[in-house]
Every structure is written in structure tokens, then in C-alpha cells.
Amino acid sequence: MISIQTGDVDIGALINGAKQRGIGAIIVFDGIVRDDDIREMELEAYQDVAIKELERIAEDAKEKFGLLSVDIIHRIGRLHVGDNILVTVVGAGHRKGAYEGSRYIIEMIKAGVPIWKNEIRSDGSSWIEGDRE
Numbered sequence: 001m002i003s004i005q006t007g008d009v010d011i012g013a014l015i016n017g018a019k020q021r022g023i024g025a026i027i028v029f030d031g032i033v034r035d036d037d038i039r040e041m042e043l044e045a046y047q048d049v050a051i052k053e054l055e056r057i058a059e060d061a062k063e064k065f066g067l068l069s070v071d072i073i074h075r076i077g078r079l080h081v082g083d084n085i086l087v088t089v090v091g092a093g094h095r096k097g098a099y100e101g102s103r104y105i106i107e108m109i110k111a112g113v114p115i116w117k118n119e120i121r122s123d124g125s126s127w128i129e130g131d132r133e
Contacts, residue, residue, distance in 0.1 A: 002054045002070075004045050004115070006077040009087045018069040018091040025098040026069075029106055031086040033079050037121050043076040043085065046114035050074070057108045065101035067092050072105065074115055085117075 001014070011028060018026050033041050058070040069091030079085060088105050092098040109115075117128050 001073065002051060002058060003073045004047050004050055004054075004076055005073065006075065009073045009075070009084050011084075011087055011089070014071045014073075014087065014089040018071065018089050020069065020091070022068050022093055023091040024093050025095040026089060026091045027095075027098040027102040029086070029088040029090075029102055030084055031106075033081050033083045033085060035081045037123075038081065038119050039122060040081075040120040041079045041083075041085070042118040042120065043074075043079065044116050044118075045074070045076050047076075050113050050115055053113045054109070057105055057113070060108070061090070061101045061105050065092065065097040065104065067097060067101045070101070070105070072109070074109070074113075076115070 015026055054072050058072060061067050061070060067090055071089040073087045075085055088102060090098050090102040092101060118125050119128055
């Protein structure tokens with residue numbers, strides 16, 4: 001599943017869906033709104049382009065790392081501390097491919113998918129672009 005959505009993510013259902021013949025390792029990444037003076041976050045996306053990019057990234061990761069299953073769900077809208085922002089569930093035959101593929105997917109999303117976040121803090125807000133740890 002590749003999705004950009006406002007609603008939360010059922011991570012358990014994604015993990016169960018990734019369990020299939022040949023899968024020996026599943027890696028879950030759950031990026032959440034952190035509590036470091038961020039009160040809320042507003043996320044926007046150029047959805048048509050973002051979905052196509054996420055699909056391309058998933059296919060590239062499958063080819064490069066031998067992944068058998070890739071789910072990428074990115075949320076948009078107003079989110080609060082502790083809310084899920086980005087969830088990836090990656091399945092492969094072995095842990096090495098699953099770990100490497102998961103990291104690749106996250107880095108590629110940060111590098112160029114048109115999704116923007118506005119971090120709302122007690123002293124104001126700022127739009128964040130690109131790769132930021």
C-alpha cells in the first residue's frame with residue numbers, strides 16, 4: 001500500500017499484510033511528531049506527484065534490496081505530539097535487505113517527495129524542507 005492520507009495508520013494490519021511466503025524479516029519505521037517544543041504540525045503534499053514518487057521509490061527499493069513487500073503511508077493535515085507522520089513496513093527474505101531497503105526508502109522520501117511540514121511551536125511556526133534528522 002502506498003498512501004497519503006489524513007487518517008491514522010493501522011501498523012498492526014500492515015505488518016500482518018506483509019507476512020507472506022519468503023518473508024523472513026519485516027522492518028517497521030514509525031516517524032512521529034516529537035515533543036521538542038513542537039505543539040502541532042501541519043503537513044501538505046502535492047499529492048499526485050508525491051504518490052507517483054512514493055511508488056517509484058518503492059519499486060526501486062524492491063529491485064535494489066530484494067524486498068518482497070513495501071508499504072509507505074504518509075499523513076497530511078494537522079497532527080499533534082505523538083501522532084504518526086510516516087509509516088513504512090518493509091519485508092524481505094533476510095534482515096540485511098529489509099534494513100537497507102527501509103533506510104533507503106526513508107532517505108529517498110526526505111530527499112525529494114513533495115511533502116512539506118509546518119512545525120508549530122510556542123514561539124511561532126516554520127516550514128521545513130528536505131532532509132532533516
